[in-house]
Amino acid sequence: MMKKTLTVLSLSLGLLLPLSTFAKNNVVVVATGGTIAGAGASSTNSATYTAAKVPVDDLLKAVPQIQNLANVTGVQALQVASESITDKELLTIARKVNELVKKPDVNGVVITHGTDTLEETAYFLSLTVHTDKPIVVVGSMRPPSALSADGPLNLYSAVALAAAxxxxxxxxxxxxxxDIFAARDVTKTINIHTNGFASQWGALGTLVEGKTYWFRNVAKRFNNASEFNIENIQGDALPLVQIVYGSGNMLPDAYKAYAKAGAKAIIHAGTGNGSVAKNIVPTLNELQKQGVQIIRSSRVPQGFVLRNAEQPDDQYNWVVAHDLNPQKAKLLAALALTKTRDAKEIQRMFWEY
Structure with a gap:
């Protein structure tokens, strides 16, 4: 109502002033490190560089145009290359974002993040932070020091999205x-080009010159509709879940070792439809009877795992990850294990999220 009133007032006074002159949303940039905050030895080093070097204030100063989009402030939550993020760092990010979205004067949040595990942090936030405010996770494929660095424009667009x-x-x-992707189904698909992310279900929309264009919505549960909540998670660790990558000539040793190390669930990143080699099935059934959840995902980047296809999941009391890739299945499994050890209930969660 305030923006509409100011617009009418400006027109009545004959003023040709942009709406942002009167009211801009407040966006907080939470910096965590990554390539977007990296530095190379020279401008031609786009693949060889050191991540997590540039502090948040310098990131914001490098793109002064973002202040035309919103009132932007920055918080340095972490300074880490994203492949080194553990549960502790993941929970730290989620708690910081949750703290910010609870503030009435914060309209949106941007998280700058390394691209290696960016999709995982984004999905975790969609499962655990209860809000309807825009949360945007952004990174870059080239460091700021490189020719044609993509970070500045990505950051500009991320702020525009968070302020929309x-x-x-x-x-x-x-x-x-x-591209505007849903945290649930986006994944990093290439490591050397700027179009590094994609979703088999397509982008939600696109952002051009600071304006959003939308094409679809998310059909699964997220944020306010989620049964998980970061405020209910205690400590700095989640239940231990590990991934075993499927291939030919597999041995059962990795599954047994993870169970011995305390894994409460194992994601089998199987071939094809989450297939399991016949010599591995007895080991997985043994572990399942010992209380380790067995979750069939796939190493194939598109499609989804069909329940009771390839393996009799109902008979074995296994879970299928549906279309979640192994790394996202790992996160949902960990959160599910904070609530239940029942395979049927965990399977429900995989259908709904």
Whole structure:
């Protein structure tokens, strides 16, 4: 109502002033490190560089145009290359974001993040932070020191998205290369080009010159509709879940070792439809009877795992990950284990999230 009133007032006074002159949303950038905060030895080093070097204030100063989009402030939550993020860092990010979205004067949050595990942090936030405010996770494929660095424009677009009123209640986003992706189904698909992220279900929309264009919504549960909540998670660790990558000529040793190390669930990143080699099945059934959840995902980047296809999941009391890739299945399994050890209930969660 305030923006509409100010618009009418400006027109009545004959003023040709942009709406942002009167009211801009407040966006907080939470910096965690990664390539977007990296530095190479020279401008031609786009693949060889050191991540997590540039502090948040310098990131914001490098893109002064973002202040035209919103009132932007920065918080340095972490300074780490994202492949080194553990449960402790993941929970730290989620708690910081949760703290910020609870503030009435914060309209949106941007998280700068390394691209290696960016999709995992984004999905975790969509499962655990209860809000309808835009949360945007952004990174870059090239460091700021490189020729044609993509970080500055990605950051500009991420702030534009976090400040957009029409981005509310649509979930957590990954903004890369002007594409707006759902945190749930986006994944890193290439490591040397700026179009590094994709979703088999397509982007939610795109962002061009600071304006959002939408094409679809997320069908699964997220944020306010989630039964998980970061405020209910204690400590700095989640239940231990590990991934075993499927291939030919497999041995059962990795599954047994993870169970011995305390894994409460094992994600089998199987071939094809989450297939399991016949010599591995007895080991998985033995572990399942010992209380280790067995979850069939796939190493195939598209499609989804069908229940009771390839393996009799109902008979074995196994879970299928549906279309979640192994790394996201790992996160959902860990959160599920904070609530239940019942395989049927965990399977429900995989259908709904």
């Amino acid at each position: 009123d029409n981005a509310k209640a649509k979930g957590v986003f990954v903004l890369m290369n002007d």
